[in-house]
Amino acid sequence: MSGGNVNESRRNFLKAMVTIAGLSVLAGMLRGLEVLVPPEVSISGFPRLLLVDENGNPIKASSIPINGKQIALFPYPLDNEPNMLLALGDSSGSPVEVPPTTVIIPQNNVSYDFPGGVGPSKNIVAYSAICQHLGCTFPELTFYPPGVKAITANGPMDKVIHCSCHGSTYDPYRGGAVVTGPTVRPLPAVVLEWDSSTDELYAVKMIGPVIYGHPGYSSPTSQLVKNPTGDLTGGSPISGTSTIVKYYSNPAS
Amino acid sequence: MDMSNGGFWDKVAEILHLKDVPFMGVPDYMFSIEYWLGAIAASALAWQAITGLILLLYYQPSDAYDSTMAIIHNVPFGSILLSSHLYGAYIMILAVYIHGLEVFFRGAYKRPRGAQWVLGVLLFAMTLGAAFVGYSLTGDVLSADAVNVGRGILTALGLSSAIPILFGNGTQLDLFTRLLGWHIIIAAALILFFALHFYLAEQNGFMPDLKESNYRAPALLSRSDSRLKPWWPRNFIFMLAIVLLTWGIILLIPSVLAIPQVLSRVPILLSPYPGPSPTSPEASSVPAYPPWFFLFMYKMADMPFGLAMDTVMGMFIPLIILLLVPALDRSDALHPLDRPWITALFITGLTWVIELSVWSAIQPGVPVKMQWFAITIIPPVVISFGGIYAIRRVWFKVKGELSGSRNRGAGFRLSKGAALSLGYLTSILAIIAIVVSFFLNPIMDGPYVGVMWGTALISFAASLLAYFYVEYIQW
Ligand code: FES
Numbered sequence: 001m002s003g004g005n006v007n008e009s010r011r012n013f014l015k016a017m018v019t020i021a022g023l024s025v026l027a028g029m030l031r032g033l034e035v036l037v038p039p040e041v042s043i044s045g046f047p048r049l050l051l052v053d054e055n056g057n058p059i060k061a062s063s064i065p066i067n068g069k070q071i072a073l074f075p076y077p078l079d080n081e082p083n084m085l086l087a088l089g090d091s092s093g094s095p096v097e098v099p100p101t102t103v104i105i106p107q108n109n110v111s112y113d114f115p116g117g118v119g120p121s122k123n124i125v126a127y128s129a130i131c132q133h134l135g136c137t138f139p140e141l142t143f144y145p146p147g148v149k150a151i152t153a154n155g156p157m158d159k160v161i162h163c164s165c166h167g168s169t170y171d172p173y174r175g176g177a178v179v180t181g182p183t184v185r186p187l188p189a190v191v192l193e194w195d196s197s198t199d200e201l202y203a204v205k206m207i208g209p210v211i212y213g214h215p216g217y218s219s220p221t222s223q224l225v226k227n228p229t230g231d232l233t234g235g236s237p238i239s240g241t242s243t244i245v246k247y248y249s250n251p252a253s
Numbered sequence: 254m255d256m257s258n259g260g261f262w263d264k265v266a267e268i269l270h271l272k273d274v275p276f277m278g279v280p281d282y283m284f285s286i287e288y289w290l291g292a293i294a295a296s297a298l299a300w301q302a303i304t305g306l307i308l309l310l311y312y313q314p315s316d317a318y319d320s321t322m323a324i325i326h327n328v329p330f331g332s333i334l335l336s337s338h339l340y341g342a343y344i345m346i347l348a349v350y351i352h353g354l355e356v357f358f359r360g361a362y363k364r365p366r367g368a369q370w371v372l373g374v375l376l377f378a379m380t381l382g383a384a385f386v387g388y389s390l391t392g393d394v395l396s397a398d399a400v401n402v403g404r405g406i407l408t409a410l411g412l413s414s415a416i417p418i419l420f421g422n423g424t425q426l427d428l429f430t431r432l433l434g435w436h437i438i439i440a441a442a443l444i445l446f447f448a449l450h451f452y453l454a455e456q457n458g459f460m461p462d463l464k465e466s467n468y469r470a471p472a473l474l475s476r477s478d479s480r481l482k483p484w485w486p487r488n489f490i491f492m493l494a495i496v497l498l499t500w501g502i503i504l505l506i507p508s509v510l511a512i513p514q515v516l517s518r519v520p521i522l523l524s525p526y527p528g529p530s531p532t533s534p535e536a537s538s539v540p541a542y543p544p545w546f547f548l549f550m551y552k553m554a555d556m557p558f559g560l561a562m563d564t565v566m567g568m569f570i571p572l573i574i575l576l577l578v579p580a581l582d583r584s585d586a587l588h589p590l591d592r593p594w595i596t597a598l599f600i601t602g603l604t605w606v607i608e609l610s611v612w613s614a615i616q617p618g619v620p621v622k623m624q625w626f627a628i629t630i631i632p633p634v635v636i637s638f639g640g641i642y643a644i645r646r647v648w649f650k651v652k653g654e655l656s657g658s659r660n661r662g663a664g665f666r667l668s669k670g671a672a673l674s675l676g677y678l679t680s681i682l683a684i685i686a687i688v689v690s691f692f693l694n695p696i697m698d699g700p701y702v703g704v705m706w707g708t709a710l711i712s713f714a715a716s717l718l719a720y721f722y723v724e725y726i727q728w
Contacts, residue, residue, distance in 0.1 A: 037414075038422040038431075080423060134554070135401025139394070139537035153620055165398065165541040166555055166618040182555075182620055213404045214423070218413070234423030251537035 042233035046077050046205035048193075050242040051085070058200040059085075059245055061119035066093050067145040070247040073129055073138060076190055076203045078235030081211050082129040083190050083203075084143060084161070085245060086172055088117065091146035095121035096173065103175040103208065105220050107184035112208060112225040114175030118194040118201070126190035126203065127161065127176045130212040133183040136165035143172060144252045153180040161187065162252075176208065185209045185220060188228065203243060206231050262486070271485040278488055279459055280480035281726055288459060289495050290352035296499035297345035298447060304338040305440065314429035317392030318530045325526060325699075332699030333706070336507035336525035342384050344503050346546050349377050357578070357599055360587035361460045363470035367579035369457060372450040374575045376443060381546065383439040388544050390432050391527035394536040399543065400428065402554075409560035463587050470585040487725045494717040501710030508703025522614065541618055549606045552613035555621045571602060590645045597641040604633040669723055676719030683712035 051059045051074060064072070066089035073082045088096050098117030105111065117123045129138040141163040144150045150162035152169045160179055161170040168183035170176050176187030188208040192201055210217040210230035217230060224230065266272055279288070311328055313320035324331040353373060356362060362370035385403070389396040400420060407415050419435065421427030458474045466472035474481070507525035509515060521528060522545050529535040543551045553567030554560060574581075582595045589596040608629055667675075690705035 036418045038417050038427060040417075041422050041424060078423070080425060130401070134405040134560070136398045136541060137401070137531070139539070140398060140541045142537070164618055165402075167620050213401060213416070215413075218408045234417075236424045246532075248532070249534045249537055 040233055041236065043077065043237045045232070047238070048202055048204050048241075049076060049238065051201045051203065051245050052242040054244055054246060056242070058198070058242075060199045061124055061194050061201050062199055064119075064124060066095055066123070068247075069250060069253045071138060071142060071250045072245050072247055074126075074203070074243045074245040075238060076126075076243050077206065077231055077238070079238050080235040081214075081231065082137060083126045084129045084138065085126045086124070086143055087119070088123045088125065088159075088173060089146070095123040097122040098125055098173055101175050101177075103177045103186050105185055105209065105225070106178050106181075107220065110220055110222045110225060112222075114189055114207065115191055118192045120194075120196075120199075124192060124194070124201065125172060126192055127170070127172060127187040128190075128206075128211050131163040131165065131168055131183065132185040132187060132209060132212055132217070133163065133166055133168045133181075135212045136163050138248065139251050140164050142250055142252050145250075148252045150252065185217075188231070266485060271489070272483065274484050275455075276484040276488065277455060277458055277474075277476070278481045278484045279474075280461075280478065280482075282462065283459055284487075284491055284721075284726065287355055289491075290348060290355055291454070292492060292495050293499050294345055294348035294352055295447065295451070296496040297341050297348055297503060298443065299496070300341040300500050300503055301338065301345060302440065302444065304334055304341060305437075307334060308338060309437075312390070312433065314433050315426050317390065317425075317429040318527070321391045321393075321527055327696065329695035330699065330702065331696070332511060332526075333504065333508060333703040336511055337504050337703065338387075339525060340507040341503045342387060343546075344499065344506075346380060346384060348499075349380055353377060354599075354603070358589050358596075359460060359463065360470065360589070360592070361472075362579045363472075363582075363585065363587065364579075365471050365473075366453070366457050366460070369450060369453040370579050371576055372446055372453065374572070374578075376446050376450060377575075378572060379439055379443045379446065383436060383443060384544065384546065386432050386436045386439065390429065390436060392429065392531075393527040393529060394531040394533075394539050395528050395542060397531050398541060400432075402543075406560065406564050410564060411561075466587070468587045468591065470587055472587060482725075487721070490717060490721045490725075494714045494721065497710045497717070498714035501707045501712075501714060503707075504703050504710065505707025508700045508707055511700035511703070513700075542614075545610070545614075548611075548613040549609035551617060552609040552621070555613075555619060556626055557621060557623050574598075574602075590641070590648050593641045593645050594638070597638040600637040600641070601633045604637065605630065608633065667722065672719045672722045676716045676723065679712040679716035679719065683709045683716060686712060 053059055064085070064087040066087045068087065072085040074085060075081055076083055088098060090096050099122075100116035101114050102111050103114050117125050129141055131137070131141045141161065143161050144158050146158050149156035149158045150160055150169065151167075152160070152162060153167060154169070157169065157179070159171075159173060161172050161176070162168070163183075166182050168181060169179040170183070170187045171179050172187075176189050178184070178186050186208055188206050188211050190203050191205045191207055193204050194201055206228050208225055208228065209220040210224060210228040214234045215230040216224055216228075308324065311320060311324045311331070321335070324335050326332075328334070356370065356373065385399070389399050389403075404413075404416050404420065407413055407419070417423075419431065421431040458476070460472050461474045463472065510519050510523065510525045516525075519525070521539060521542060528539050542548075550564075550567050553563045556563045556566070558566070578595070582592055584592055586592050612629065686705045686709035690702050690709070693702045693705065695702065
């Protein structure tokens with residue numbers, strides 16, 4: 001110690017103060033890590049969107065091929081939320097009416113009402129094309145039409161939506177209910193509206209669990225399944241008043 | 254081209270103070286591949302950094318898939334750039350695995366190298382992390398699923414608030430911008446951690462042959478050991494050969510696989526190029542697969558315990574055990590049979606990884622019933638522990654007779670004359686391969702150029718090794 005003498009206890013006190021100051025600065029600035037969290041993008045409510053083809057012409061309900069060889073996908077309510085549009089039929093290709101039903105969520109036994117199919121034969125339905133188990137999308141998650149069997153935990157099954165990632169199976173004839181795990185949640189359904197005068201279809205809202213990966217998807221409370229608002233967050237909005245239906249070849253056909 | 258006395262290279266060495274480089278020289282017997290496995294991983298890391306930075310000039314997060322395909326189809330030598338970046342990662346992962354196993358079985362995690370081991374395990378985890386993110390950057394059909402699985406795992410672990418941090422706010426643009434950002438951030442951290450790992454390796458020195466330390470930790474090479482020769486030029490030449498050999502392999506394998514006649518037969522797990530776009534018709538023909546180094550995890554996710562538990566068992570517990578190895582086994586015994594339980598544990602773990610990976614490749618995504626879980630998980634434990642303890646008993650009996658009876662390097666030795674001719678031959682081969690590469694088109698003939706470059710680098714590395722052997726190894 002050159003210059004004045006500062007006694008030992010004062011020097012130790014200073015050392016402690018410097019350490020505490022250092023730690024508080026560090027701890028306080030850790031808050032800055034929030035910079036890593038991106039601002040949310042979301043829309044305020046479910047839009048009512050007309051289903052159109054790639055040229056912008058409305059899709060006519062009566063012209064959707066039954067158990068089509070191709071899978072029709074359209075985004076709703078955000079552009080990263082693909083859904084399958086299905087016109088269900090039996091093995092001879094005649095339409096099968098999909099009645100309203102109550103869907104139970106195996107995860108927590110919460111249930112919700114699925115409104116049933118729409119269109120002239122009440123056989124048109126639409127479900128999220130993102131698997132509720134771990135988020136595999138079409139083509140891993142796809143519809144197995146009558147006569148094409150998926151290998152499921154319950155043996156070979158047709159007329160199901162099956163995911164080849166880990167084997168989850170859903171029933172499109174019963175509101176997307178779970179047939180086999182590992183998924184513990186049904187597929188979210190798009191509520192469709194059919195305008196009988198024009199034969200056009202509208203997507204108006206979602207029902208069921210929040211779409212995979214969006215806020216709240218893993219905790220389907222009875223409030224949330226009636227109005228899955230989490231679907232409205234975490235993706236770019238679809239511009240305009242229509243959503244485009246595109247056809248892809250179905251690996252299961 | 255005499256590198257030791259007088260002449261051009263001596264001048265260079267003088268100007269650059271290469272003789273004063275503070276790296277440690279090694280005795281002759283360490284110029285053998287098992288001492289350089291870490292160097293191979295580091296060479297691959299260097300290749301990844303170089304090719305990654307160049308890819309940055311072309312990759313567009315706003316158009317992930319198409320810009321990736323454009324690198325393959327439109328950029329001169331782009332197909333080589335992209336496929337060797339993929340295979341550079343594969344080789345790096347393999348090298349990290351083998352390096353880690355070698356270090357484990359030699360007991361090199363024991364004092365004073367505990368911190369080196371811990372850093373090594375973290376590097377291993379970061380390598381897999383960077384690989385996961387990099388794999389998703391292509392935006393092909395499997396990458397979309399990989400990202401969604403990542404979301405599901407985070408949610409199952411109760412970490413859903415980390416999803417936007419890692420994967421962005423949900424828009425495609427934000428997703429790929431973030432993936433690219435994280436890929437670079439993890440790579441940068443990897444390089445930093447590697448520098449620390451390397452610094453410790455230099456400070457602690459190479460681990461000598463176990464006999465020298467009588468199979469007891471600490472196994473140290475004394476800096477005053479008379480067998481140590483200066484780092485420059487011997488270590489430099491050898492290291493250069495290792496680096497170029499690694500790079501040659503990284504170029505050669507994917508280029509051979511990318512030759513059109515071969516490419517059509519390559520299983521998707523080993524394809525040098527990304528899969529189809531998620532919106533293309535071919536996408537439907539692609540089975541759901543993770544990259545090969547995550548196959549074990551994919552099977553773990555099929556286990557009947559729920560995703561959170563599956564992930565904890567498949568990822569976190571193994572990682573924590575690996576990190577704790579130096580603390581769990583504090584004895585100073587270096588021979589694997591002198592620390593039987595941890596050896597058996599390691600062999601068990603390794604068997605599980607291989608078993609689960611193969612199973613996953615054969616039966617991807619088929620849920621596993623409890624009895625099948627037991628049938629795969631229990632036998633390796635019994636066999637490894639039983640086997641190691643049984644071998645140990647035999648070994649104790651013959652230990653005395655074995656020790657001292659073996660002479661190091663008593664096996665085959667290449668004559669200097671043969672090494673000389675090998676050196677000539679490989680030099681010429683390297684030159685020929687490079688000349689041929691000039692006749693090939695950088696866009697159309699990408700795979701063939703890659704084959705030529707790979708051959709040239711491997712041949713040149715071989716000629717360097719021949720020179721090294723002739724010039725510096727005495728016996
Ligand atoms: S993601 Fe569909 S079954 Fe796992």
